[in-house]
Amino acid sequence: MDFKQQVVDALHQAIGDQLTPAEISNLVETPKTNAMGDYAFPTFALAKVFRKAPKMIATDLVAQIDATPFEKVEVVGGYVNFFLDKISFANSILTTIAADPAHYGEQTLGTGNVPIDMSSPNIAKPMSMGHLRSTVIGNALANILKKTGYSPIKINHLGDWGTQFGKLIVAYRKWGSEADVKKDPIHYLVQYYVQFHEEAEKHPELDDEARQVFKQLEDGDQEVYKLWSWFREESLKEFNRIYAELGIEFDSYKGEAFYNDKMDAVTDELEAKGLLKESQGAEIVDLSKYDLNPALIRKSDGATLYMTRDLAAAIYRHDNYNFVQSLYVVGNEQREHFQQLKAVLKEMGDDWADNIHHIPFGLITSGGKKLSTRKGNIILLEQVLKDAVGLAKAQIAEKHPDLANADQVAHEVGVGAVIFHDLKNERLDNFDFNLEEVVRFEGETGPYVQYTNARANSILKKSSQDPAAEVALTDPAAWPVLKALADYPAVIARALKAYEPSVIAKYALKLAKAFNQYYANVKVLVDDAELPARLAMVQAVSTVLTDALHLLGVGAPAEM
Numbered sequence: 161m162d163f164k165q166q167v168v169d170a171l172h173q174a175i176g177d178q179l180t181p182a183e184i185s186n187l188v189e190t191p192k193t194n195a196m197g198d199y200a201f202p203t204f205a206l207a208k209v210f211r212k213a214p215k216m217i218a219t220d221l222v223a224q225i226d227a228t229p230f231e232k233v234e235v236v237g238g239y240v241n242f243f244l245d246k247i248s249f250a251n252s253i254l255t256t257i258a259a260d261p262a263h264y265g266e267q268t269l270g271t272g273n274v275p276i277d278m279s280s281p282n283i284a285k286p287m288s289m290g291h292l293r294s295t296v297i298g299n300a301l302a303n304i305l306k307k308t309g310y311s312p313i314k315i316n317h318l319g320d321w322g323t324q325f326g327k328l329i330v331a332y333r334k335w336g337s338e339a340d341v342k343k344d345p346i347h348y349l350v351q352y353y354v355q356f357h358e359e360a361e362k363h364p365e366l367d368d369e370a371r372q373v374f375k376q377l378e379d380g381d382q383e384v385y386k387l388w389s390w391f392r393e394e395s396l397k398e399f400n401r402i403y404a405e406l407g408i409e410f411d412s413y414k415g416e417a418f419y420n421d422k423m424d425a426v427t428d429e430l431e432a433k434g435l436l437k438e439s440q441g442a443e444i445v446d447l448s449k450y451d452l453n454p455a456l457i458r459k460s461d462g463a464t465l466y467m468t469r470d471l472a473a474a475i476y477r478h479d480n481y482n483f484v485q486s487l488y489v490v491g492n493e494q495r496e497h498f499q500q501l502k503a504v505l506k507e508m509g510d511d512w513a514d515n516i517h518h519i520p521f522g523l524i525t526s527g528g529k530k531l532s533t534r535k536g537n538i539i540l541l542e543q544v545l546k547d548a549v550g551l552a553k554a555q556i557a558e559k560h561p562d563l564a565n566a567d568q569v570a571h572e573v574g575v576g577a578v579i580f581h582d583l584k585n586e587r588l589d590n591f592d593f594n595l596e597e598v599v600r601f602e603g604e605t606g607p608y609v610q611y612t613n614a615r616a617n618s619i620l621k622k623s624s625q626d627p628a629a630e631v632a633l634t635d636p637a638a639w640p641v642l643k644a645l646a647d648y649p650a651v652i653a654r655a656l657k658a659y660e661p662s663v664i665a666k667y668a669l670k671l672a673k674a675f676n677q678y679y680a681n682v683k684v685l686v687d688d689a690e691l692p693a694r695l696a697m698v699q700a701v702s703t704v705l706t707d708a709l710h711l712l713g714v715g716a717p718a719e720m
């Protein structure tokens with residue numbers, strides 16, 4: 161049942177044709193506290209029309225409203241406050257969830273393809289915390305889009321092209337060892353790269369050599385290509401280990417290299433449209449009318465750039481996916497890059513650029529300091545995940561020593577904790593990473609939500625009776641839980657609209673808290689007439705917590 165509609169209908173009958181139902185619906189608010197009712201109608205907008213004080217209007221309206229469907233309807237100041245009938249509300253929400261638990265919250269807010277550029281680490285470099293953020297935010301957005309009718313396409317736009325590969329190949333040929341790269345690829349590849357920079361300071365001719373080698377790569381030289389493709393493969397193996405730990409898969413691994421043969425078309429088109437300009441030997445697109453720095457398209461030696469590859473990728477995605485939106489989950493420090501990307505496309509006459517959205521996010525710091533590979537303040541992702549699982553395991557051993565599949569659960573809890581911690585913060589906020597805090601079972605953590613879900617499951621298991629959503633639930637203590645359950649579809653819609661998984665994470669915490677408070681005050685398993693209804697609510701809580709965790713990409717173990 162649509163309870164808001166019930167309120168709107170009652171108001172419309174009392175107000176008459178001064179306001180349409182849609183206008184009334186827009187005015188109806190959700191009060192901050194339960195004491196103010198479930199819906200409130202502010203009468204201030206009517207004061208001019210009725211030439212009366214808001215409080216008088218509210219009083220008149222209450223006298224005219226048919227209050228039968230409600231528990232009560234009250235005037236407070238210029239507001240009409242509606243209190244829903246708790247028994248029919250409980251019945252409605254619990255039967256709705258029980259009828260189709262797997263699909264509760266699903267809704268069609270749109271359709272069509274939505275490519276999501278996410279993760280996108282750089283070959284021959286360690287995956288950073290920033291790439292982790294992009295991975296988990298992108299994955300959650302994909303889940304939210306799917307739940308709301310869209311067809312997300314998860315694209316790992318690997319950083320596998322660029323002049324740095326010329327340097328890397330020169331360095332490998334001079335100082336590298338095949339056995340080392342096979343043993344510990346990223347470690348040694350980084351080492352060669354660092355060594356290249358040290359040597360190039362003394363021997364600047366190395367830079368020219370590297371430029372030539374990258375040119376050979378762009379031109380398809382067999383031997384250079386073979387080395388590049390081996391480095392790529394070895395790096396991907398490492399990245400895939402992390403993706404497997406996170407339980408995240410991609411629909412495409414088309415990275416920057418894929419666009420190597422698609423960039424001439426871009427530069428030709430820019431040229432034909434008269435958009436390319438010479439500037440200090442390089443070719444640029446002037447974007448001063450957008451108040452942006454010029455976009456660098458081609459260097460003096462003809463080598464293409466990050467921007468050129470992104471232009472080719474944007475056009476490719478448009479042509480191949482016919483997208484309704486195209487998202488880029490990339491750190492906030494690349495804000496200008498994406499502004500430039502859209503501006504160049506607009507200059508080319510590609511109005512679909514309006515459907516490109518950069519989804520920026522903030523930095524993760526450690527001990528208040530920026531993470532940096534160069535300055536040694538680096539967090540290794542694989543180690544973080546391993547440590548998180550270790551901490552989870554220790555806590556599970558303490559709380560639940562006889563748990564059957566403890567290793568599997570520890571994995572879901574440890575990794576889930578890291579993901580949840582990332583997603584509960586608004587994505588643009590910077591936050592500090594502290595492993596002990598992330599894996600705590602209490603407080604605003606993933607394990608707390610998972611633990612609440614496991615508790616709900618164990619209540620259901622212990623009960624001798626089955627849940628029955630049709631049985632009347634009259635206990636007022638259940639109210640905050642029921643209200644939170646009913647909010648879920650609107651919460652998902654809000655998360656989508658703001659591209660903000662934190663909306664889901666905060667909601668999961670709120671529902672878990674409401675349920676734990678209920679559980680602390682109410683003896684659920686007492687054998688009385690309402691037991692089956694209470695069990696239906698417990699089951700609904702587990703259904704929704706599980707679904708919310710899954711939307712975030714976090715597991716929901718039945719026991720822990």
Ligand SMILES: NC(=[NH2+])NCCC[C@H](N)C(=O)O
Nearest residue numbers: 277280281282317319470490
């Ligand atoms: N289409 C894109 N530019 N995606 C983001 C790529 C991120 C880049 N590889 C980096 O690590 O900074």
